[in-house]
Amino acid sequence: MFATFGYGVLLLTFLMALYSIGASLFGYFRKDQKWVESARLSMLLTFPMLSLVSASLIYLLVTGNFNVKFVYEVTNRAMPLYLKITSWWGGQAGSLLFWSWLMSAFATAVTFRKWARDREFLPWVVIVCSVTMVFFMGLSIFFENPFETFWQTMDGQIVPALFRPTNAIPFTAPDGQGLNPLLRHPGMIIHPPMLYLGFVSFVIPFAFAIAALATGRTDDRWIRITRRWALWAWLFLSLGLVLGGRWAYDVLGWGGYWGWDPVEIAAFMPWLSGTAFLHSVMIQEKRGLLKHWSMILIILTYCLVIFGTFLTRSGVLSSVHAFAQSAIGPSFFTFIFVTFVISVALLLWRWADLKSENQMTSMLSREALFLLNNLLFISILVICFWGVIFPLISELATGQKVTVGPPFYERATGPLFATLVLLMGIAPLSAWGHSTIKTLGKAVWKPLVAATLAMAGVVTYFLLNRSIINDYFPYALIGFFVVIFSAFVTLYEFWRAANARAHAQNENIFLALWRLAGRNRRRYGGYTIHLGVVLMAIGIIGIEMFQTSTQRTMKIGESMEIAGYTIRYDSLAQFEHTDGRWVTRAEVSVFRDGKFLGTLAPRYDLYPDGQPMTIPGVRSTVVDDLYVLLVNWEGVNAQVAPFKVYHNPLVNWLWFGAIIFIFGTLVAAWPDKDPESVAVSARKPRETVPAGITD
Amino acid sequence: MxxxxxxxxxxxxxxxxxxxxxxxxxxxxxxQYFLTVDELIAKGDTLIGRDLRVSGAIIGDNIQYDPQTLELKFTVAHVTGDNAQIETDGGLAAVLHQAVIDPNRNHLQVIYVGVKPDLMRNEAQAIMTGKMGADGIFHADELLLKCPTKYEQALPDQVSGQ
The missing domain is CATH 1.20.5 (Single alpha-helices involved in coiled-coils or other helix-helix interfaces)
Structure with missing residues (x-):
């Protein structure tokens, strides 16, 4: 009943979105606002309608209606309520609907903005949003229907179908399969929605970009409108990536946070092009340069968002051939191809209108350095893309399956990431328009001297602790230098501006910093993000270059050593958890130099269906993490347990930096409500205040 | 200029x-060259010393593990690397099962030093990275295991660790 209702409303919403596209096109070419307005109202309704569809699915999930195939696949009776709800995006069919629902929320939100100054954009924004929704709803309706139910045919077979096959009777499974235990983690519950929010919200800047191209209003108006959308999109995407990393670290039990898995890369690629986009639009706003480039980047980001959804959802990457078997594969490729071709055609059509208003003259000017930053991001993107498709290419070309793993990505992107961090340090110090070695040197020398002194400290530390020096040491030194230099530049920038204001306004330095950041949130939000990146880089250098691990099978009372720590195996407990999993929990004591530091409890959970889960016991400090795993309990005598221990230096800086990073993005993206802008808008009509005028 | x-x-x-x-x-x-057991045996000595990735079905009876030295020895049977073939043969689980019970398949001996992974069991798919030794035994540095689970496949592959 609810399944039929949900499907019916979904079908209706699909037709309404089709209507929005048609009415918009008709209204645009007939220059008839009534039709466009009708299309707008129709799009406005998609969110309430899809909310009804989603509510039906959630109702089915929560009440455990195992007549519905999707409910059967992702829930079971034993699961707690919140997991039943979140299993909405635990499987492919549900997560595609979830995608459409989020998209409709953004589409509906965008219909509510004040369109008075941007009437001509409206039909095209409606078209782009609706086309995207039609595609995703179409996938739900035709290929991955979450409302399919089970039927028992005359010959006793159970088949999933939407409508009753002839002579079949409804079949309800006694219990469902349940959500994969690895997905039953808070990180995994928030991670997909964040990633999807990031994906979906990049559609809005793309829609305005297409509107700008289609209408020929190719000034930077579309950029000013969508600056905040893009920042929020970027925020969600970053959060999604960070949470995914944290989930891997906490749950997967391999001592790391990022494995260059194609699925991870699929989510990382739109982030890379989106980051490049956020930087290139600043150049367009400030100097009227790189207009074609910004367009290319947003088109690329949109295509990568669709591509990323496809890769993360369809399981294609477990094999290069699978997409031919999966029904949604060809649809995705066709959709990406068609939107890409149309977007690029529009861009070429308007190519001449997007001429630069200025010329880039100086290699060291800020715009030139921004351009370099963009090229580096795109280079990293190309490397990632190459890594993902290389197995495909080599198989097509030679018939031999050749893959590239994490070493490929680390080796190829490492130097580029280091250059990016260095650039992050230099670029804020160079001037717009014209910069020379001399002017730049004058701005750079103080942080450079400070960084050199700090490096002396780092080198001394390594010389005193020769045992930790490994093959990566020279690279680590370059890494540390770049990171420290960038950190000093950023802090110096904060200090210099705050100090100047403190003197001028006679404020204390913290108040001055607060007010300064409040007045120019885009700039100082950006610097805060840079600071976050620098801190994350410290963590990444630490764990990537200095991680050590060891493994040993211990009897109770025995101990093992790693990086100056002693880990003693104390006791073991086995019990059944209330949700049915069989828990094996070891307790170990951690010592350093004979001093007791605490106990850790690595765990090994075995779910009733045989799915194991290895939860580490982690001692986390600013300096390092001690990551203790109880590995593979099966068939080992209760007195003897195999342990694997990782020593992850500095890794906490990664998470700490990520928090700073997110905070900085919030500062930059938060809607303006500060007294200054209210004062401005009191003098002028509000709508004439361009959104991003502050920097 | x-x-x-x-x-x-x-x-x-x-x-x-x-x-x-x-x-x-x-x-x-x-x-890394991705090979099946058949391809590996066909190419023979030419591959000694090169970085390889080999997949096969684990034969449960031959798993030997010494928890003290952490030496893990096992044998894998050839399975096809063609996913379309796997699909037509009834899915991964069926293909792995078939590979293990078929006495005529090519087999490959593997040595790996490390804690025995969770999923090391009969009819699991092993994906091993390492080098072929002159002794005809594959020396794996990294061991990845896949079990056909009933759950929807929505997970990164390195779940099973190294």
Whole structure:
């Protein structure tokens, strides 16, 4: 009943979105606002309608209606309520609907903005949003229907179908399969929605970009409108990536946070092009340069968002051939191809209108350095893309399956990431328009001297602790230098501006910093993000270059050593958890130099269906993490347990930096409500205040 | 060299060259050949010492593990690397089962030093990275296991650790 209702409303919403596209096109070419307005109202309704569809699915999930195939696949009776709800995006069919629902929320939100100054954009924004929704709803309706139910045919077979096959009777499974235990983690519950929010919200800047191209209003108006959308999109995407990393670290039990898995890369690629986009639009706003480039980047980001959804959802990457078997594969490729071709055609059509208003003259000017930053991001993107498709290419070309793993990505992107961090340090110090070695040197020398002194400290530390020096040491030194230099530049920038204001306004330095950041949130939000990146880089250098691990099978009372720590195996407990999993929990004591530091409890959970889960016991400090795993309990005598221990230096800086990073993005993206802008808008009509005028 | 345009074009070419170099040298340095047991045996000695990735079905009876030395020895049977073939043969689980019970399949002996992974069991698919020894035994540095689970496949592959 609810399944039929949900499907019916979904079908209706699909037709309404089709209507929005048609009415918009008709209204645009007939220059008839009534039709466009009708299309707008129709799009406005998609969110309430899809909310009804989603509510039906959630109702089915929560009440455990195992007549519905999707409910059967992702829930079971034993699961707690919140997991039943979140299993909405635990499987492919549900997560595609979830995608459409989020998209409709953004589409509906965008219909509510004040369109008075941007009437001509409206039909095209409606078209782009609706086309995207039609595609995703179409996938739900035709290929991955979450409302399919089970039927028992005359010959006793159970088949999933939407409508009753002839002579079949409804079949309800006694219990469902349940959500994969690895997905039953808070990180995994928030991670997909964040990633999807990031994906979906990049559609809005793309829609305005297409509107700008289609209408020929190719000034930077579309950029000013969508600056905040893009920042929020970027925020969600970053959060999604960070949470995914944290989930891997906490749950997967391999001592790391990022494995260059194609699925991870699929989510990382739109982030890379989106980051490049956020930087290139600043150049367009400030100097009227790189207009074609910004367009290319947003088109690329949109295509990568669709591509990323496809890769993360369809399981294609477990094999290069699978997409031919999966029904949604060809649809995705066709959709990406068609939107890409149309977007690029529009861009070429308007190519001449997007001429630069200025010329880039100086290699060291800020715009030139921004351009370099963009090229580096795109280079990293190309490397990632190459890594993902290389197995495909080599198989097509030679018939031999050749893959590239994490070493490929680390080796190829490492130097580029280091250059990016260095650039992050230099670029804020160079001037717009014209910069020379001399002017730049004058701005750079103080942080450079400070960084050199700090490096002396780092080198001394390594010389005193020769045992930790490994093959990566020279690279680590370059890494540390770049990171420290960038950190000093950023802090110096904060200090210099705050100090100047403190003197001028006679404020204390913290108040001055607060007010300064409040007045120019885009700039100082950006610097805060840079600071976050620098801190994350410290963590990444630490764990990537200095991680050590060891493994040993211990009897109770025995101990093992790693990086100056002693880990003693104390006791073991086995019990059944209330949700049915069989828990094996070891307790170990951690010592350093004979001093007791605490106990850790690595765990090994075995779910009733045989799915194991290895939860580490982690001692986390600013300096390092001690990551203790109880590995593979099966068939080992209760007195003897195999342990694997990782020593992850500095890794906490990664998470700490990520928090700073997110905070900085919030500062930059938060809607303006500060007294200054209210004062401005009191003098002028509000709508004439361009959104991003502050920097 | 006076014109800024030329400088920018040169700079761009320089970056392009650097990226192309990075891609190709890194691909060369870290490419791994993905082979089936049959292919490995067919190519024989030519592959000794090269970085390889081999997959096969684990034969449960031959798993030997010494928890003290952490030496894990096992044997895998050939399974096809063609996913379309796997699909037509009734899915991964059926293919793995077939491989293990078929006495005529090519087998490969593997040595791995490390804690026995969770999923090391009969009819699991092992994906091993390592080198072929002159002794005809595959020395794995990394061991990845896949079990056909009933759950929807929505997980990264390195779940099973190294």
């Amino acid at each position: 006076k014109s800024p345009r030329i400088k920018f074009i040169l700079g761009g070419l320089l970056i392009l060259a650097a990226v192309v170099y990075l891609i190709f040298s890194s691909t060369q340095a870290s490419a």
